[in-house]
Amino acid sequence: MKSLIQPDHKVIAAHHLPASLIDLAVSRGVSIDKLLRGTGIFKEDLAGSNHLISSQQFLQLITRAKQLIPGHDASFLLGQRILPGNFGYLSQALSSAQNCADFLTLLGRFKTQISPFLGCDSHTGQGYLTVYFYDIYGCKELYQFILNYSFTALHAGLKYLAQKRLPIEYYFTQQRPKQIQEYEQNLGLKINFSQPFDMFKIPLSALQQPCFCYSPLTRQYALQQTNKQVTPTTIVAQVQRLLNRYGPLTLEETAQHFKMSVATLKRKLKQHNTRYQNLLDNYYRLRVAQLLSEQPQTTEALAKQLGYSDLANFRRAFKRWFKTTPSELRLAFF
Amino acid sequence: MEFSMLKGHSKLLMFIIGICCSLLLIVFSQGTLKAQSDSDYLDILGEGGMLIMTGLWLFFLLASRPHGRVTLLLAVGLSCFLMSCMLDLLDEFFSYPDKDFWLYWVESLPASIGMILMSWGLYLWHQEQVKLHQQLSRREAFYREHSLIDYVTQLYSAEYMRTHLAKLNRAGTPYSLAMLDINNFAAFNRQYSHLDGDRLLREVADIIVMNLRHADLACRYAGDRFILVLPDTCERETGEIITQIQTAINHLAFKPSRTGKAVYHKVSAAWQHMLAGSDIEDAIKQVNLKLEQAAN
Structure with a gap:
């Protein structure tokens, strides 16, 4: 239950x-x-x-x-x-x-x-x-x-x-x-x-x-x-699970899934000191980890699999997720 | 804070309070109240502050020291000083019959007597500290920092060991570093209780300290692991001392509170000789790894 x-x-x-x-x-x-x-x-x-x-x-x-x-x-x-x-x-x-x-x-x-x-x-x-x-x-x-x-x-x-x-x-x-x-x-x-x-x-x-x-x-x-x-589970865990299953949904889509308004979802997340963007970032971080640990990948391939068509854009986002660049992360961790 | 020491000094405290009260009574009965405009507020502030601070010193002295000659001398000295301060403050409010009134005389004399008593007390205190330090050696090295003492074993913590090793390095002393680990300690905790586990740690710590030489130092590293430093000691000698400690602990018939039946313990050990100036973290890591291999 x-x-x-x-x-x-x-x-x-x-x-x-x-x-x-x-x-x-x-x-x-x-x-x-x-x-x-x-x-x-x-x-x-x-x-x-x-x-x-x-x-x-x-x-x-x-x-x-x-x-x-x-x-x-x-x-x-x-x-x-x-x-x-x-x-x-x-x-x-x-x-x-x-x-x-x-x-x-x-x-x-x-x-x-x-x-x-x-x-x-x-x-x-x-x-x-x-x-x-x-x-x-x-x-x-x-x-x-x-x-x-x-x-x-x-x-x-x-x-x-x-x-x-x-x-x-x-x-x-x-x-x-x-x-x-x-x-x-x-x-x-x-x-x-x-x-x-x-x-x-x-x-x-x-x-x-x-x-x-x-x-x-x-x-x-x-x-x-x-x-x-x-x-017990929290709304944060629920959203994270949803993202893992369906990919990077928008805030509106997620709110709709839980049958609540966008404002309510935002408020509930705020009770846990977080924002929707943080959860999305966490989703991407976990995805990157999974992809890189399965097999070595080029930055381009990684961007493509995560749905980013613009490489510059992907690098910027990557920097936000890991505070480092894709090649450095690969070297240090995978 | 812990004030249970104060109970032991109740007679002394009563005596001090009694004398202060009688002095107050004498002042009230003999002196006449000054007009408010005559008092100097800066003086009152300064002398009042002295009085409060001296009172605080006296309080903490009694709260932190057991009975004894040193305590008595320091307390009586401070009390004399306190009386002088009190009279000094009171004469801002009271004027006495004439210039040579005996209370003026009382006001200055106790302070100097108090100072002499305190100086004598401090000298004895110094001797006491030297004795205590001898008692504490093998648990404590060159400097004292009570926040680094581990609650359970009353040994110093790993942090203290690091500063001590840095000191040895600076002095250019080579040393042997050893680590001891109680076997199956977690299982013992599960089977009996964590309280028994804490007690076991304390007793093992005592045994380790008892088996060390004067210049050696034992600290609690973490959990059931102890770290020992033996300055100017070669690997063979260290091995002998560690074997002695292991034998001593093997013979400890520890009785858990629940069963009262003796449980025996073994400790794994690893040690290594370090040249003066070796990197501290590296040294600890080496011995740690050795111990890990010895335990498996």
Whole structure:
């Protein structure tokens, strides 16, 4: 069951990820009253069964935790605690996945039940599965924190279920951080910074690595139950999916598809701190990545496949998407 | 902020407050209020500021130091100074019977006595610091920066290690760099609890420090990884020390809170000798890679 969420919709179970974050902060000497101040979450709510908080409240909680937890490793420590985790049926389904590929597929489908902020797209080529991550919520300065715990969760979860280290390579758009040791410790030594995408790459052969708790019946049952639960999605994710399926639609066409006025669509996107043009740009960035990773291409061929007839025009757009030229990107990345 | 230290000083605090109150009473009973036009506002501002600041110093002194001779001397000295400041401020508002009234005399004397006491206290404090520094060696090198101390293990962080290595480089000291990593730490965390994991880290950190020599330094690198620097030490000697640490940790019978049954741990290690002036990031990376191979 998919449900379109807005910042104030209460969709996140307080005893899931928020509780893990609160536990972590308390174990690092942060007072719980200070942590919850201004978030609109109350201590009593956390004890109650199935109290829901909004994604906005969760972001506020993350902001507070980031400020108050000493050291630079809060996002990684949180990531270590997430998967397979205590998310009820979803955790059960993830735990009983058949192999790493199955685990990633399930996670890709239901990840927003755990943390509704990131979207991802994937494709396979040249012996690798590549998964790209982007903000579908408008997390602004919290994006890096969220990305860090997501990658760490994935890495730690896979290592746990496969019972071995997998050769995953991580790519970050951010510059090389000062706290490089935290990244190395939690994601392994194959990490790259100042890249055009936030993504990870895993060899297709590693995906066949079996998970040690595989149980077909448990998996099937837990999956049925997970399907009945609400999987939150945002308008940003919806538009991105639409673009991936039908190509670069105009704002009007997209609004029409969602049966809303152009003004409403614009307003809804603004709630997530983004504009339609940004989503189009992201669509093109992902397309370029896909085309270039499938086979080496000339700039002309690339422009043609993306529907640009004028090369100068294409170069200008390309500069906006990647802050670099096609040939430089090819050299540095593909 | 953390003010639990203050509770231990309640008697001293009461005493100081008592003396200040009685002085106030004496001034109120003996002096006569001046006309408002006679007071100099610049003086009031300056002396009032001194009073507030001295009070603050006294407060933070008591809030941050345990009982003892040094604390007592510093506190009493500061209190004397505080009294002088208070009387100084009050005589802007009160005039006393005659020029040689004894309160004028009280006003100047405590400040100088206070200064002498504080100087004596500072000298003892210096000796105390030298002792404390000896206690802290192997956890701390040349300089102190409390924001770089790791919350869990109370060791310094990787950032501190980087500045320390830069110092060794500048001094032209060759060193051996070592890294230790607890095996299956993530699995331990999952099986028991993160609180037990934190406690294990703390105890392993203590064992590492106990097995180091005076000039060596241990820091927490990240997660369950520790980084050690052993100045002027060759690869063979480093190997011996690391083996000693590994043996010590192997024998730690750690008891998780839930079961109370001993769990034993092994640590992987890697080390390498570095020439003076080697690139720091490069050095760390080399040892890191070596450790990664050792762990697999």
